[in-house]
Amino acid sequence: MSHSHPGQPTNYRGRIAPSPTGYLHLGHAMTFWTARERARGGVLVLRIEDLDASRCREEFRAGIAEDLRWFGLEWQEGPALGGSHAPYVQSQRDYLPAWRSLRDAGLIYPCTCSRRDVLSALSAPHGEEQATGDEPVYPGTCRHRLDEAHAYCDPAGVNWRFRVPDGETISFQDARAGECRALVGRDFGDFIIWRKDNIPSYQLAVVADDAAMAISEVVRGEDLLQSTFRQILLYRALGLPEPAWYHCPLIRDAAGNRLAKRHASLSLRALRISGADPARLREAHAPTP
Numbered sequence: 001m002s003h004s005h006p007g008q009p010t011n012y013r014g015r016i017a018p019s020p021t022g023y024l025h026l027g028h029a030m031t032f033w034t035a036r037e038r039a040r041g042g043v044l045v046l047r048i049e050d051l052d053a054s055r056c057r058e059e060f061r062a063g064i065a066e067d068l069r070w071f072g073l074e075w076q077e078g079p080a081l082g083g084s085h086a087p088y089v090q091s092q093r094d095y096l097p098a099w100r101s102l103r104d105a106g107l108i109y110p111c112t113c114s115r116r117d118v119l120s121a122l123s124a125p126h127g128e129e130q131a132t133g134d135e136p137v138y139p140g141t142c143r144h145r146l147d148e149a150h151a152y153c154d155p156a157g158v159n160w161r162f163r164v165p166d167g168e169t170i171s172f173q174d175a176r177a178g179e180c181r182a183l184v185g186r187d188f189g190d191f192i193i194w195r196k197d198n199i200p201s202y203q204l205a206v207v208a209d210d211a212a213m214a215i216s217e218v219v220r221g222e223d224l225l226q227s228t229f230r231q232i233l234l235y236r237a238l239g240l241p242e243p244a245w246y247h248c249p250l251i252r253d254a255a256g257n258r259l260a261k262r263h264a265s266l267s268l269r270a271l272r273i274s275g276a277d278p279a280r281l282r283e284a285h286a287p288t289p
Contacts, residue, residue, distance in 0.1 A: 012042025013216045016068075016075065017206070019049045020061035023267035027221070027251040029071045030285050034248050035219035036073055045213055046078030048089045049206070051199050067268035071278045077213075085213040095200040096154070098208045098238060099193070102162065103149050107237050108193060110149065110158040111142040138189035160194035162203075162233065170229045175246040177222065182229040191230050207231050211240040222247040251285055 016032040018024055036044055048064065050056045065080065077083030087093055102108045118136050138161065146163060166185035174180050182188065193204040200208075210218060218228075225247050235242040271281065 011216070012039055013045065013214050014039035014042065014219055015045040015047055015210065015213065015215050016073070017047045017049050017209075017220075018064050018068075019052075019055075020057060020064060021052070021055040022060055023063060023269045024067055025268065026266045026271070026281065026285060029068070029073075029268055030251055030282070031219065031221050031248045032068065032073055033071070033282055034246070036075075038217065038219055038246065042216075043077060044075040045083070045085070045215070046075040046081075046088060047209060047213070048079060049202075050089060050091045051202075051205055053091070063269060067272065070272050071268055072282065090205055090209065093205075093209065093212075095205055095208055098204055099155050099160070099200070101238055102193065102234075103152065105237060106146060106149065108149055108160045108162050109142060109145045110152065111145070111161045111190075111192075112158055113138075113141050117141070135191060137186070138191070140190060143190065155194040156198040157196055159192050159196045161190040162193050162230070162237070164188070164190050164230075164233060170232055172228060172232060172242075172245055174225075175217070175244060176249075177225070177247055180225060180228070182226070184229075184233075188226060188230060193234070203227060203230050203234060207234040207238065207240065210243060211235070211238070215243050217244040217246060219246045219248065221250055223250060 014035045016035050018028060018032075046065070046068075048061065050061065065078075075081070077085065077088065079088045099108075115135070118138055118141075142161070143163065164184045168184045169181055170184060171179060171181040191203060192201045194200050209215075228245055228247075232242060234240075
């Protein structure tokens with residue numbers, strides 16, 4: 001019997017995509033639980049997002065599946081299970097074809113601006129850069145280099161930015177939040193798709209992976225809403241079908257701050273060691289309809 005949601009196709013494919021940069025916390029787990037519930041009757045994929053080798057550690061990678069299974073999660077495709085869309089570990093996947101496609105289309109350019117350069121040009125306060133790729137609105141300093149892109153055979157050595165269509169309104173329908181809109185050039189600017197240390201950005205990697213793995217709906221935290229607008233532009237530029245979207249509310253600590261991996265006491269590992277009951281945790285932190 002199918003357990004899919006009303007109107008949800010039985011060929012539904014969802015994913016959970018943890019990064020081994022710390023032990024997973026309750027916020028991650030509840031977002032992943034939402035993904036599992038929405039994938040009932042379909043397929044749920046586990047993908048390990050480990051492109052940033054400087055921040056990923058083997059102890060965290062080893063604990064992901066163990067902690068998620070303790071919480072009650074299960075998936076049908078992933079690193080240990082295999083599947084028709086392997087590999088399920090980002091560091092084993094090839095993103096150069098996506099970079100070449102954007103280069104050949106004249107949509108990206110090499111950029112030598114540092115984050116400090118960008119912030120200085122904007123007179124903006126320094127903020128903590130998030131792993132999700134959140135970045136200040138780029139002032140367009142290196143845009144004139146669009147014509148240089150074709151001379152590069154590979155992306156290593158410089159940052160690469162996607163040239164956004166200024167003034168265009170991007171919108172999408174979120175299954176939880178409703179219609180979401182952003183004005184290109186005001187809410188976000190030209191964004192990095194490849195880093196000078198030769199690592200594809202979060203934005204490019206997840207678009208390439210979700211398309212290659214035929215993900216039909218992306219379920220993730222609402223802190224990634226802004227990333228969705230950038231990714232929609234990449235789906236369009238790469239000629240890939242855009243998935244549906246569902247952005248979950250964030251779980252916050254007693255002070256009202258959203259959970260992060262520094263909240264060690266709320267990590268799944270610490271909760272498991274303390275003898276917590278996963279079912280009670282899921283019930284206590286279930287989002288209101």
